[in-house]
Amino acid sequence: MTYLLEGKNLNKTFREKAKTTIALSEVNFCLNKGEILGVVGESGSGKTTLLKAIAGMLKLDQGSLFYNGTEYTGQKPRQTGQFLQMIFQDANSSFDPRMVMEKSLIESGRREKNPERIRQLVQLVGLEEELLQRKPAALSGGQCQRMAIARAFYSDAEIFLCDEMTSALDVSTQARILELLRDLKKEGRLSAVFVSHDIALVSMLCDRIMVMKDGKCVEEGEISEVIRNPSDDYTRALLESARRQSIQEPIG
Amino acid sequence: MQDRILEIKDLQIAYDEELAVKGANLFVERGEVLCIVGESGSGKSTVIRAITGNKQIKIPGGQILFEGKDLIPLKNRERQKLLGTRIGLIQQNPAGAFNPIRKIDKQFRETLKSHRLPFLKEELDKMFTSIGLKNTTDILKSRPYEMSGGMNQRIAIAAAMLMDPELLLCDEITSALDVTTAISVTDELLRVKNEHRTTIILVTHNLGIAANIADRIAIMSKGEVIEFDKADRILHDPQKEYTKNLLRDVPKLSS
Amino acid sequence: MRKKKRARIKIIIVAALALLLLLCAVFAGVLAPHDPSAPNAAVIRIAPCAEYPLGTDNLGRCVLSRVLYGGRTTIAATFLLVFISFAVGTLIGILCGYYGGIVDKLLMRVADVLLAFPQMVIAIAVAGILNGGMTGAMISMGVTMWVSFARLARSHTFALKNEAYIQAAVFAGKSDLYILLFHIFPNLLAPVLTQALTQIGTTMIGLSGLSFLGLGVIPPTPEWGAMIAEARAYIQIAPWTIMGPAAAVIITIILFNYLGDAVMDYREV
Structure with a gap:
C-alpha cells in the first residue's frame, strides 16, 4: 500500500562546535490521504526538525521521503512546494x-x-x-x-505542514481555527501533519499521533488508543499535564 | 476577616485618547491567587501596567489601593521603592528582565546590592528549594542564554522572590511555554504562595491555566471586567455567555 | 499617534528647508547677482554692501555668487556620490546577506579593514594618488562609503531571509531573483534610505574638506571648501570672504543631518 506521504528511517544530527544534538533518530512516519497526523513533544524534541525535513528545508543525514510512493529525498522547498505547504506559527510574519x-x-x-x-x-x-x-x-x-x-x-498543495500554527493565538481564536480545520477535514479537503506541544489540541483534531522526545518517536498510534492506553511514561506525563490544564467538567 | 492587599476601584486606563480599561473593579486578598483572564486587547495586561506605573498610559479615573493606600498619586521615587521590594513583577519574556550573557550570580548580587541587602548563599539556597529549583550553585554559574525558556521563567520567579514581595504580578508568563513547562511554572507559583504566603496576580488568556491555580478569577473583555468571583464559582457556574465560551474553548483531551 | 504626527510635521518642515536650499543651488544662475568667476580689480575685498551682499574676495569676485554656484558643485557631487555608494553598497550587501559563503566572508573582511582607518585618511591618500579633481575626490570618498550601506543591507537581508514570508515565497516556487527584488529589497529600502540621508552631511564635509586641502575641485571653479581654503590667507583683513562659504557648509550639514535624524525618529515612533 502506498501512503500519501511517508518517511523511512529519518536521521539528523546538528553539530555546533563542541555540541552535538540528535534532532531526529530513526524516525518513521506515514500519512494517508484525508488524514491528520499529530506530532507532539516539548521544545527540543525534534518535532519542528521533522517538519522541516519533510518540507526539504534541511538536509537529512540519512533516510528517505516518499510522496505517493515516489521518492523525493533531497528536494528543496521550491520543488516540494508543488505538493506541500508550510503553515507557520507566526501567521502575521508569514x-x-x-x-x-x-x-x-x-x-x-x-x-x-x-x-x-x-x-x-x-x-x-x-x-x-x-x-x-x-x-x-x-x-x-x-x-x-x-x-x-x-x-x-x-x-x-495536497499536504499541509502545520508548525505550532495556533500556539501564538488566544485560546478562543485557537478554538475557532480548530473548528475550521475540523470542518475542512470532514469535507475531505485536508491531509496534514500537525505539530504541537499541546496533546489536548492534537486529540481534538488528529486521527493518529506521534509522541516525540529527544529526537525519537516514543509512541505512535490511533489517538483514542494512545489516550486510553499510553504505553510510554513520557506520553503519560504529557497526558497528565494536559488533563490538569484543561477544565474537565463539561458545561452546558 | 477580609484583608484586601490590593483593591482596584473604577479604574480607567487610556493609551493616547482611547480608553483601554473602562472602569474596572477588582480585589485580591492576602495569600490568594487572582487570575485575570481575557483575550488579547481585553485590557488585562494594561491593568498590570497601571499597577507598576507604566509611563505610556494615562489614568483618568479610579484608584489602585495597595494595603489601603492609593498608588496612582505616588511619586516615581516612592513607587520605585515599592516595586521590587514589596511588589514583584514577572513578564512574558524573561529575556527582557535578564542580561543574556551575564551570570545569574552577578545579576542577583546586583539586585540585592541596589536594595542594600547582603548576598547570602544559604538564604538563596533555601529560597530556590522552596520554589522547586535544585542545584543552586549550577544555576548561579550559568547565563540566561544558555537555558531554556521554562528555566529562565523559573529563575525570573526566583529573582522576583529575592525581595520576598508581598504581591507578585505575573504578565502572561506561561503563554510562550509548552504545556508541560507551563504546568511546572504554575506549580512553582503555587509553592511560592504556600511557602511565602505571597499574593499573586496572574494575567493569562488561558482559562485552563487559571483553573489550575486561581482562588479568584476576573474575566475581562473589551476593557471591562465582566465577571469576577471565586474561581470555583466561575469555573462551575459561569453567568456570562462570554465566560462559558472561554471555558468551552480550552482544549480538552478527547478520544 | 500624536507623537507620530509631530514627527511627521518636523520632517515636512526640515525637508521643505532642504528643498529650498537645493533650489537655491539649482537656480544659482538666476539668483546670483554677478559672474562667480569674473575678477574685478575695482572691487577687491569690499565688505558686504548692497551691491555685494556678502562682500568680495581677493580677486574682486562676488562671494554670494560664488557661494550659490559653489552649492551646485558641492551638492551635486554629494548627491551623486551618496547615490552611487547607496546603489553599490546595497547591491553588495543584499547579495552577501542572501547567499553568504566565501564571497560574503571575503567582502566583509575587506569592509572591516576599510573601517579600521578613519574615512578621511583613506580619502586623502586615494585622492592624493588620483591627483585631485572632483572625480578623484569622489572616488576617494566612495572607496569607503559603500561599506556602511553594504553592512546595513547585509544585516537586514540576513534577518529578512529567515522570515516566514520569504520561506512562503520559496514554497511558492519563486526564484532567488524574484525574492530579492520583490520581497527583500522593498523591505530594507526604508532603513537604507534613512542611512543615505544621514550620510549626506558627512559626505559634504568630506568633499569640502578635500577641496580645502587642494585635493578636490581645481580653481577657479567655485566650491565651498576651496573658497574657505583660499580665504584663509586674508581672513584678518576680509573675514566675510570666509563667513559666506563657512555658513553655507554649516547650514547645509545641519539641515541634512537633522532631516536624517527626523526620518529615523519617525520610523522608530
Whole structure:
C-alpha cells in the first residue's frame, strides 16, 4: 500500500562546535490521504526538525521521503512546494508586510492567476473578501492564520505542514481555527501533519499521533488508543499535564 | 476577616485618547491567587501596567489601593521603592528582565546590592528549594542564554522572590511555554504562595491555566471586567455567555 | 499617534528647508547677482554692501555668487556620490546577506579593514594618488562609503531571509531573483534610505574638506571648501570672504543631518 506521504528511517544530527544534538533518530512516519497526523513533544524534541525535513528545508543525514510512493529525498522547498505547504506559527510574519493579502495569495499560486478562486477560498476559511485589500499588520493573528490556510489551498498543495500554527493565538481564536480545520477535514479537503506541544489540541483534531522526545518517536498510534492506553511514561506525563490544564467538567 | 492587599476601584486606563480599561473593579486578598483572564486587547495586561506605573498610559479615573493606600498619586521615587521590594513583577519574556550573557550570580548580587541587602548563599539556597529549583550553585554559574525558556521563567520567579514581595504580578508568563513547562511554572507559583504566603496576580488568556491555580478569577473583555468571583464559582457556574465560551474553548483531551 | 504626527510635521518642515536650499543651488544662475568667476580689480575685498551682499574676495569676485554656484558643485557631487555608494553598497550587501559563503566572508573582511582607518585618511591618500579633481575626490570618498550601506543591507537581508514570508515565497516556487527584488529589497529600502540621508552631511564635509586641502575641485571653479581654503590667507583683513562659504557648509550639514535624524525618529515612533 502506498501512503500519501511517508518517511523511512529519518536521521539528523546538528553539530555546533563542541555540541552535538540528535534532532531526529530513526524516525518513521506515514500519512494517508484525508488524514491528520499529530506530532507532539516539548521544545527540543525534534518535532519542528521533522517538519522541516519533510518540507526539504534541511538536509537529512540519512533516510528517505516518499510522496505517493515516489521518492523525493533531497528536494528543496521550491520543488516540494508543488505538493506541500508550510503553515507557520507566526501567521502575521508569514506575509510580506508591504503587500496586500490578495497579492500575497496570488503570488503563491503556481497556475494562472484566478482572483475568483481566491475570493471563494477566503470565504471558505471564514473571512470577508474586503480583508484581501489589507496588509498583514491590519489583520489579527487569527485572520492571518486563516489567510495562510487559504493561501495553502490556492497553491494547490495536497499536504499541509502545520508548525505550532495556533500556539501564538488566544485560546478562543485557537478554538475557532480548530473548528475550521475540523470542518475542512470532514469535507475531505485536508491531509496534514500537525505539530504541537499541546496533546489536548492534537486529540481534538488528529486521527493518529506521534509522541516525540529527544529526537525519537516514543509512541505512535490511533489517538483514542494512545489516550486510553499510553504505553510510554513520557506520553503519560504529557497526558497528565494536559488533563490538569484543561477544565474537565463539561458545561452546558 | 477580609484583608484586601490590593483593591482596584473604577479604574480607567487610556493609551493616547482611547480608553483601554473602562472602569474596572477588582480585589485580591492576602495569600490568594487572582487570575485575570481575557483575550488579547481585553485590557488585562494594561491593568498590570497601571499597577507598576507604566509611563505610556494615562489614568483618568479610579484608584489602585495597595494595603489601603492609593498608588496612582505616588511619586516615581516612592513607587520605585515599592516595586521590587514589596511588589514583584514577572513578564512574558524573561529575556527582557535578564542580561543574556551575564551570570545569574552577578545579576542577583546586583539586585540585592541596589536594595542594600547582603548576598547570602544559604538564604538563596533555601529560597530556590522552596520554589522547586535544585542545584543552586549550577544555576548561579550559568547565563540566561544558555537555558531554556521554562528555566529562565523559573529563575525570573526566583529573582522576583529575592525581595520576598508581598504581591507578585505575573504578565502572561506561561503563554510562550509548552504545556508541560507551563504546568511546572504554575506549580512553582503555587509553592511560592504556600511557602511565602505571597499574593499573586496572574494575567493569562488561558482559562485552563487559571483553573489550575486561581482562588479568584476576573474575566475581562473589551476593557471591562465582566465577571469576577471565586474561581470555583466561575469555573462551575459561569453567568456570562462570554465566560462559558472561554471555558468551552480550552482544549480538552478527547478520544 | 500624536507623537507620530509631530514627527511627521518636523520632517515636512526640515525637508521643505532642504528643498529650498537645493533650489537655491539649482537656480544659482538666476539668483546670483554677478559672474562667480569674473575678477574685478575695482572691487577687491569690499565688505558686504548692497551691491555685494556678502562682500568680495581677493580677486574682486562676488562671494554670494560664488557661494550659490559653489552649492551646485558641492551638492551635486554629494548627491551623486551618496547615490552611487547607496546603489553599490546595497547591491553588495543584499547579495552577501542572501547567499553568504566565501564571497560574503571575503567582502566583509575587506569592509572591516576599510573601517579600521578613519574615512578621511583613506580619502586623502586615494585622492592624493588620483591627483585631485572632483572625480578623484569622489572616488576617494566612495572607496569607503559603500561599506556602511553594504553592512546595513547585509544585516537586514540576513534577518529578512529567515522570515516566514520569504520561506512562503520559496514554497511558492519563486526564484532567488524574484525574492530579492520583490520581497527583500522593498523591505530594507526604508532603513537604507534613512542611512543615505544621514550620510549626506558627512559626505559634504568630506568633499569640502578635500577641496580645502587642494585635493578636490581645481580653481577657479567655485566650491565651498576651496573658497574657505583660499580665504584663509586674508581672513584678518576680509573675514566675510570666509563667513559666506563657512555658513553655507554649516547650514547645509545641519539641515541634512537633522532631516536624517527626523526620518529615523519617525520610523522608530
